[in-house]
Amino acid sequence: MSDTTTRALSLLNLLQTHRHWPGTELAGRLGVTERTVRRDVERLRELGYRIESTPGAAGGYRLEAGSAVPPLLLTDDEAVAMAIGLRVAASGRLLSGAETTVTALAKLEQVLPAALRRRVNALAETVQPTGIRSGAAVSSEMLGELALATRDHERVRLTYTTASGEVMKRRVEPHALAPAERHWYLLCWDIERDDWRTFRVDRLSDLEHTRVLFTPRDVTPEQVDEFIAVARSWSPQAVAGAAVMDLGLDDMRAYFGPWGQGAQSVEPGRTSWPVGGSDFREVMYALAWIPAGVPYTVDLPDEARSTMREALVRMLAALE
Template sequence: MSDRLGSVMDEPRRRDLPERMLRLLGLLQSRRTWSAAELAQRLHVTERTVRRDIERLRTLDYAVTGTTGTSGGYRLAAGSSIPPLSLEDEEVVAVAVGLAMASRGGISGLEDASLTALVKLEQIFPARLRPQLAALSRATSAAPGNDAAQVDPATLSVLAACRRDHEIVRFDYRDRTGRRSARRVEPHSLVTLHGLWYLVAYDHDREDWRIFRIDRINAPLRTHRPAERRDLPTTDAVSFVMRSLAAASYRYTAQLTVDLSAADVRAGIFGPIPGAIDDIGPGRCRIRLTAESPEMVTQYIALIAALGAEFILDAPPDITDRLHQLGTRLVRTRSHD
């Protein structure tokens, strides 16, 4: 009698089988172990239906194992092949961000594979997600050798969509001093540098180009108002971010006069520096380093000193004290050798 009742209860659910199977797969992929009762409650079906759906997944090469006992339940284990994944919308955006960064050389040797995987995502996911994925892949730029900072995927999606559609976006912004302001900008590009995400945009209220740390952007809103098509004052978005950071003054600043040309210094240091380098004569340049932490400024002074050229340093005690401590440790290490 109970089996007949279960079959009658299950009958209307068969029409919902494809959607229910995807939901079941998503649940199994989101947590290590689920009991049959938990799955039945989430899917609004009987435990009998859950057992049948588990068997259907197994026929599709999903390695679903069952365990007994008080902590038992169903578990999705590693199989011999990679079956299709069931991802939530935010998870798709997060994967797309990672693939977009890797396709631009974030991880050596994975550029082509990352790009083809991103294209596959754009092709197979629902129409509502494809514009967001395409916007992220086109709007994201990265300087070589830097890892992307962790930011809210929803914020990235809104900014990338506004950039794609040439649309003004509003948001609340907190600068490095903690001061908050309301901004109305035209997004141009998303850039990562020194492990941080930046938005390059034209600020309407200030009538000039600006960069914004994306982790300091709160509650971005689409205005659905068209933005003008503007050209950056530099060749590309990464160059603009680097130039803007070099021109800014942060809490700790040091200046070096080095007996090397600016080109020789740039060639000797891998990647960008937090500051500016300018030639002041044949075989001589001036370097301005500025950052929010004394450790970063100290590290770059050490890199420049390692080039072997004579230099004159003008820096605050927080920097010079750290350099003296570093020199003492290096001498102690050499004496032990």
């Protein structure tokens, strides 16, 4: 690297640390004349850095905010600090900008030298932000790779381990990453199943990039939220059962949308739909969504069945 380039980088580093630098002080710091500082400032301006200068005895230089983000010059310690901060932000399950956080983390860690990456890994294990509910550990590398694949619309292969321990190989088109409660979820189009699927990221492994691009399917933020809500409802429930309705599987799925996941055809024209919740009230709420006029039966544990029956009797009496 030439002396001119080294000096220009040193000048940029100084401009990034203070809002305003007198020209004389910059010259003294760099060991050059004020004329040389002016030439180096012009070189940085040609590279896209907006540097404001003010004349006079109290004049100097200031790095302005531009319309685009120019390359940042970071010291080793600053790069490590940024990577740690992004990891903490990602583990904090941000309510908004979650995908942006892990994408930025992936970009930064991708260019970190091996020695700095080891420092980040070591420090990250000791950093535990307060106020964050504990959840399943998620690899920041996996989050970053998924975020980049989602941004670039690239198909990926991955391994998914279900809650029961079943291991499956999947080929998917990632559309969205979202945190919910204590976990991260990936919403993707499953190519073999020809349908939407939502996976918990902590259960994913062995991600492979295919370098095959895809055209994103239309999915609104509200639909993403709904898919994630459905995925969260698949966790073990205190009350679990099934409703068997006189409705064909295709018609049932068309009516329930994402909430029809897990439904199975028991015979032509009849569909079994898993229902559950923290108590019988949530089961009652789910059953209320079965289309009007469609007969159905419910299989529930005896205790929940008795409690629900008593509540319904009182409701009917109140309606009378």
